[in-house]
Amino acid sequence: MSDTAAEGPLPSAGxxxxxxxxxxxxxxxxxxxxxxxxxxLADAPDLRADTxxxxxxxxxxxxxxxxxAGLRLRTGRTQVIALAMSPEHDMMNNTxxxxxxxxxxxxxxxxxxxxxxxxxxxxxxxxxxxxxxxxLADAVIFNQTLPDDPRVAWLMERRFPFATHxxxxxxxxxxxxxxxxxxxxxxxxxxxxxxxxxxxAVIAPPLDQNYAQDIVAxxxxxxxxxxxxxxxLPQLTSDAASAVVQERMAQVLPEGxxxxxxASTNSAMATVAALESLGLRLGxxxxxxAKEAIPFLSLFRREIIAIRExxxxxxxVLARAxxxxxxxxxxxxxxxxxxPQDDDQ
Amino acid sequence: MSDTAAEGPLPSAGxxxxxxxxxxxxxxxxxxxxxxxxxxLADAPDLRADTxxxxxxxxxxxxxxxxxAGLRLRTGRTQVIALAMSPEHDMMNNTxxxxxxxxxxxxxxxxxxxxxxxxxxxxxxxxxxxxxxxxLADAVIFNQTLPDDPRVAWLMERRFPFATHxxxxxxxxxxxxxxxxxxxxxxxxxxxxxxxxxxxAVIAPPLDQNYAQDIVAxxxxxxxxxxxxxxxLPQLTSDAASAVVQERMAQVLPEGxxxxxxASTNSAMATVAALESLGLRLGxxxxxxAKEAIPFLSLFRREIIAIRExxxxxxxVLARAxxxxxxxxxxxxxxxxxxPQDDDQ
DNA sequence: CTCGTTTCCTATAACGATTTAGGAGTAGAA
DNA sequence: TTCTACTCCTAAATCGTTATAGGAAACGAG
Numbered sequence: 074m075s076d077t078a079a080e081g082p083l084p085s086a087g088x089x090x091x092x093x094x095x096x097x098x099x100x101x102x103x104x105x106x107x108x109x110x111x112x113x114l115a116d117a118p119d120l121r122a123d124t125x126x127x128x129x130x131x132x133x134x135x136x137x138x139x140x141x142a143g144l145r146l147r148t149g150r151t152q153v154i155a156l157a158m159s160p161e162h163d164m165m166n167n168t169x170x171x172x173x174x175x176x177x178x179x180x181x182x183x184x185x186x187x188x189x190x191x192x193x194x195x196x197x198x199x200x201x202x203x204x205x206x207x208x209l210a211d212a213v214i215f216n217q218t219l220p221d222d223p224r225v226a227w228l229m230e231r232r233f234p235f236a237t238h239x240x241x242x243x244x245x246x247x248x249x250x251x252x253x254x255x256x257x258x259x260x261x262x263x264x265x266x267x268x269x270x271x272x273x274a275v276i277a278p279p280l281d282q283n284y285a286q287d288i289v290a291x292x293x294x295x296x297x298x299x300x301x302x303x304x305x306l307p308q309l310t311s312d313a314a315s316a317v318v319q320e321r322m323a324q325v326l327p328e329g330x331x332x333x334x335x336a337s338t339n340s341a342m343a344t345v346a347a348l349e350s351l352g353l354r355l356g357x358x359x360x361x362x363a364k365e366a367i368p369f370l371s372l373f374r375r376e377i378i379a380i381r382e383x384x385x386x387x388x389x390v391l392a393r394a395x396x397x398x399x400x401x402x403x404x405x406x407x408x409x410x411x412x413p414q415d416d417d418q
Numbered sequence: 419m420s421d422t423a424a425e426g427p428l429p430s431a432g433x434x435x436x437x438x439x440x441x442x443x444x445x446x447x448x449x450x451x452x453x454x455x456x457x458x459l460a461d462a463p464d465l466r467a468d469t470x471x472x473x474x475x476x477x478x479x480x481x482x483x484x485x486x487a488g489l490r491l492r493t494g495r496t497q498v499i500a501l502a503m504s505p506e507h508d509m510m511n512n513t514x515x516x517x518x519x520x521x522x523x524x525x526x527x528x529x530x531x532x533x534x535x536x537x538x539x540x541x542x543x544x545x546x547x548x549x550x551x552x553x554l555a556d557a558v559i560f561n562q563t564l565p566d567d568p569r570v571a572w573l574m575e576r577r578f579p580f581a582t583h584x585x586x587x588x589x590x591x592x593x594x595x596x597x598x599x600x601x602x603x604x605x606x607x608x609x610x611x612x613x614x615x616x617x618x619a620v621i622a623p624p625l626d627q628n629y630a631q632d633i634v635a636x637x638x639x640x641x642x643x644x645x646x647x648x649x650x651l652p653q654l655t656s657d658a659a660s661a662v663v664q665e666r667m668a669q670v671l672p673e674g675x676x677x678x679x680x681a682s683t684n685s686a687m688a689t690v691a692a693l694e695s696l697g698l699r700l701g702x703x704x705x706x707x708a709k710e711a712i713p714f715l716s717l718f719r720r721e722i723i724a725i726r727e728x729x730x731x732x733x734x735v736l737a738r739a740x741x742x743x744x745x746x747x748x749x750x751x752x753x754x755x756x757x758p759q760d761d762d763q
Numbered sequence: 764c765t766c767g768t769t770t771c772c773t774a775t776a777a778c779g780a781t782t783t784a785g786g787a788g789t790a791g792a793a
Numbered sequence: 794t795t796c797t798a799c800t801c802c803t804a805a806a807t808c809g810t811t812a813t814a815g816g817a818a819a820c821g822a823g
Contacts, residue, residue, distance in 0.1 A: 093552070095779055106803045111781060121801065138552055142490035143779030146808045151487075160518040168514035173505040176535045185554070186533050190521045207438070207483055209530070346717045372691045373718060440809055451773045456811060464771065488809030491778045 094135040095143075102131050154179065154395050155187045155210035157200045159217050167337075167366045167384050171238065174388025175214070184211075184396060191215075198223050205233050212236070212395040218249075220283045234398035236391045236407070239283050248394035248406035250387040252364075253413060254284045254336075257380060258291025260415045261334040261362040264378055266299040268360050270332030274304045274325050276318065276340050288336055304330065319347035326351065335363040341370055341377065364413075380413050387411065439480040440488075447476050499524065499740050500532045500555035502545045504562045512682075512711045512729050516583065519733025520559070529556075529741065536560075543568050550578050557581070557740040563594075565628045579743035581736045581752070584628050593739035593751035595732040597709075598758060599629045599681075602725060603636025605760040606679045606707040609723050611644035613705050615677030619649045619670050621663065621685050633681055649675065664692035671696065680708040686715055686722065709758075725758050732756065 096114075100107045105128065113120055113128035131137075145151050156175060158168060176186050187210060191200045201224045204210050211234060215224060218239035225243055228235045236248035258275070265273050275292050278285040289305055296303040306321050318340070322330075333348070335341040341363035345355065353359045356376035363370055363377055366384045370377045387409070394407035441459075445452045450473065458465055458473035476482075490496050501520060503513060521531050532555060536545045546569045549555050556579060560569060563584035570588055573580045581593035603620070610618050620637050623630040634650055641648040651666050663685070667675075678693070680686040686708035690700065698704045701721035708715055708722055711729045715722045732754070739752035 096781095097779075107779090108781080108804075109802060111779095112802090115781085119801065124801080140491075140779050141554075142487050142496075143808095144781085145487035146485075146491050146778090146810090147780045147782090149808080158518075160514075160522075168518070169505075172517060172533060173503075173513070173535055176533050177505075177537075180534065188517060188521050188531050188533050189525065190518055192522075209486075342714065342717050369687065372687050441811095442809075452809085453774075453811075454772055456809095457772090460811085466771065469771080485809050488778095489811085491780090491808090492810040492812090494778085 093140075094132075094137045095140060096137075098135060099128060099131050099137060102135075103127055149208065151209065151211050152183050152185060153187050153210040154184050154212045154214060154392070155189060155204050157189050157191055157204070157213060157215045160190050160192070170366055170384040171216070171388045171391075174385040175392050178389045178392035182396065184392075198227055201227065205231065211399045214238070214391050214395055218283050219281055220286065222283075232402065234395060234402065236394040236398060238387055238391060241283060244408070246406070248391075248398050248408060250390040250394065250409045250411075252284070252382045252387070252411045254287035255291035255294075256412050257364055257382075258288040258293075258334070259295035260291075260380065260413055261378075262292045262295035262301065262303065263299060263415065264362055265332035265334070265360055266295075266301050268332070270301065270360055272302045272304070272328065272330045273332040273334060274306055274322070274330045275334045276321075276336065276344055277305055277307050278336050278340075280305075280307050285336070288334070292334060304328075318343045319350060322347050323351060326353075331359050333359065333361045335361065338363065338365040338367070338369055341365070342373075345374060345377070382413070383411060438485075439477075439482045440485060441482075443480060444473060444476050444482060447480075448472055494553065496553065496556050497528050497530060498532050498555040499529050499557045499559060499737070500534060500549050502534050502536055502549070502558060502560045505535050505537070515711055515729040516561070516733045516736075519730040520737050523734045523737035527741065529737075543572055546573065550576065556744045559583070559736050559740055563628050564626055565631065567628075577747065579740060579747065581739040581743060583732055583736060586628060589753070591751070593736075593743050593753060595735040595739065595754045595756075597629070597727045597732070597756045599632035600636035600639075602709055602727075602758050603633040603638075603679070604640035605636075605725065605758055606723075607637045607640035607646065607648065608644060608760060609707055610677035610679070610705055611640075611646050613677070615646065615705055617647045617649070617673065617675045618677040618679060619651055619667070619675045620679045621666075621681065621689055622650055622652050623681050623685075625650075625652050630681070633679070637679060649673075663688045664695060667692045668696060671698075676704050678704065678706045680706065683708065683710040683712070683714055686710070687718075690719060690722070727758070728756060 096107045096110045099110045103110065105113075105124070109120065109124070110128050113125045114132060116125065141152060156172065160168075172186075172188065179186050189200055189204075191197060201213055201215065204213055205228070213228065213233070213235045214237070215235070216238035218225065218237050218241050220242050222237070222241045225235075225237065225241045225247060229243065229247060236250070238250055240249050240251045241247070262273060273292070273296065275289060277289055280286060280289070285307075292303050304325060306325065322344070333344055335344050341361065344361060348355070348359060348361070355361055355374050361377050362380065364380050364382055366382050368379070368381065370379045390407065390409040397404060397407050441452045441455045444455045448455065450458075450469070454465070454469070455473050458470045459477060461470065486497060501517065505513075517531075517533065524531050534545055534549075536542060546558055546560065549558055550573070558573065558578070558580045559582070560580070561583035563570065563582050563586050565587050567582075567586045570580075570582065570586045570592060574588065574592060581595070583595055585594050585596045586592070607618060618637070618641065620634060622634055625631060625634070630652075637648050649670060651670065667689070678689055680689050686706065689706060693700070693704060693706070700706055700719050706722050707725065709725050709727055711727050713724070713726065715724045735752065735754040742749060742752050
């Protein structure tokens with residue numbers, strides 16, 4: 074009775090006035106049964122309109138919010154969307170942007186955002202399987218898709234709602250948001266060609282990644298058209314230390330490389346460091362095109378040709394795509410391709 | 419019966435073999451009552467040791483994991499730790515690092531990480547209050563503390579578990595992880611003084627932030643000792659556009675400023691851009707000390723004097739601090755101060 | 764043999780929600 | 794009047810868990 078206790082169910086405690094309202098509270102206040110209240114809020118067709126109106130009014134006044142545990146226990150729906158990210162690659166800003174726009178989009182919905190990470194070297198499927206099998210979320214979002222992504226295959230087979238940041242070879246059949254890396258690769262090459270560069274090196278992310286393949290494909294195509302040469306330098310680890318980049322660049326420079334394409338702020342910075350310590354000047358002996366999520370690189374070297382990727386847009390799309398996959402499993406999946414503009418000026 | 423249905427409770431469905439095991443499953447298999455199984459797993463003192471061993475064995479074999487909804491409904495514990503972040507300031511890398519180390523630390527525990535954001539201009543208390551009042555989490559973690567932080571006061575009064583990234587004036591009474599910005603300010607000034615700089619400008623974050631005040635205090639103290647001068651340039655918005663910084667710098671340079679201190683990668687980059695467009699060279703006419711979470715700045719301008727802050731460490735501490743606040747409300751709060759080293763070489 | 768004690772387990776009731784089956788009224792038809 | 798049909802609501806069961814109160818069996822003491 075005093076303030077010692079605190080055993081048993083804590084959350085609503087019920088009894089004292091002013092506690093968190095539940096269906097039971099509304100039932101008491103309206104004189105209806107709990108079941109009726111529940112059905113009224115669900116807008117059941119066999120209730121009188123004025124009954125439903127009354128219930129809704131009281132619910133609003135009390136600020137009733139359905140208890141998540143009760144709902145989840147009964148229906149199996151968690152109202153959670155899980156984000157399973159890799160901490161690798163471009164920790165810089167993409168990650169934070171993506172998370173914040175996901176959270177921002179979900180904020181006026183009943184969904185919560187749960188963040189977990191899968192770690193390098195670990196089975197890609199493991200965290201996803203865990204989420205699905207223990208019913209931890211209603212949908213999953215993940216990034217760093219592979220062309221033949223096992224997660225996508227597994228989730229499609231099970232018809233579990235999901236959305237990916239990046240496409241796969243089943244892109245027509247699932248929800249995704251992606252940046253048009255093919256276009257990026259092509260634009261990058263064309264910009265360099267227009268600047269008079271003829272031998273272009275692409276510092277590519279690991280080539281098993283879908284987007285890396287797109288960049289390479291786009292660059293290769295455009296190079297053929299523009300009549301310039303392209304060399305692919307796959308980036309073995311994702312942490313592109315500048316020493317590694319420097320070594321690679323030292324190898325290819327004697328071959329006459331005069332343009333470089335980078336896929337991220339990170340690798341662009343490492344590359345600039347490498348180039349400068351090899352005595353090259355941007356805009357003079359060599360040019361650099363890079364993709365970045367935050368207008369950053371041009372702050373540093375205004376000579377860098379930067380192409381923007383709006384990760385915030387991807388986050389907003391992914392959040393809506395996940396909700397749609399949950400609520401309308403049959404509907405065509407939401408998809409969004411962000412295409413960069415070749416707005417040379 | 420066929421695959422049409424899917425009404426009613428989804429998660430365990432129970433019936434077909436191989437479904438998610440619950441206490442009931444274990445009870446059936448051992449011939450014990452559900453309550454006994456529950457108590458056995460909780461290691462109740464009035465059960466025979468071999469009974470408990472049996473239950474645990476069967477539970478392990480089945481891979482039993484307590485159902486979160488059931489647990490939450492009954493006990494009120496959510497097994498969720500909520501992170502309420504500001505998307506402002508140093509979106510760069512701090513945020514992503516913090517989230518990933520929180521998630522990484524929580525990963526082998528029963529706790530899940532829920533991410534929500536509070537937005538600029540919004541009442542700081544609002545999201546926190548929402549989390550607490552609707553029982554969305556067992557603990558809250560947030561950043562960007564103010565010296566007199568209303569969230570901290572509110573949570574302490576209610577004895578709700580929390581941990582902060584950054585201290586407050588009640589720092590001795592709650593859990594926190596922080597970087598020693600006082601030491602950073604002092605070290606920064608000493609490094610500049612040792613380099614022969616006499617008039618130092620501090621590009622400070624908004625001065626209502628606790629850490630901004632610490633940096634200023636540390637710089638001021640050390641300046642007095644070293645016999646150099648310090649000027650504070652408070653950064654009005656957090657997005658320190660380089661144009662703004664440039665304007666400020668243009669004002670103070672004629673006064674003989676020859677050293678600059680920046681609190682983040684962001685502002686350091688803006689500052690460098692500003693300085694260079696004003697015709698100054700780092701390491702020549704002027705020196706710059708900056709704090710950063712990722713070894714980044716020295717990649718770009720090796721002349722920048724960079725001091726590292728390990729946000730990953732803060733994340734790990736905050737996760738453990740939150741769990742401790744939940745599990746041992748009486749125990750002294752976990753606190754961690756990361757002190758930068760003045761390792762000039 | 765009977766009565767307390769101790770040991771070890773179980774039945775029941777909740778937590779808050781939804782779903783199913785059914786029940787009390789009222790109205791209309793024969 | 795009596796039966797049927799419809800409208801609108803409710804009782805009960807259930808999801809998985811834990812706390813409380815109590816009960817069966819075994820044992821020792823008188």
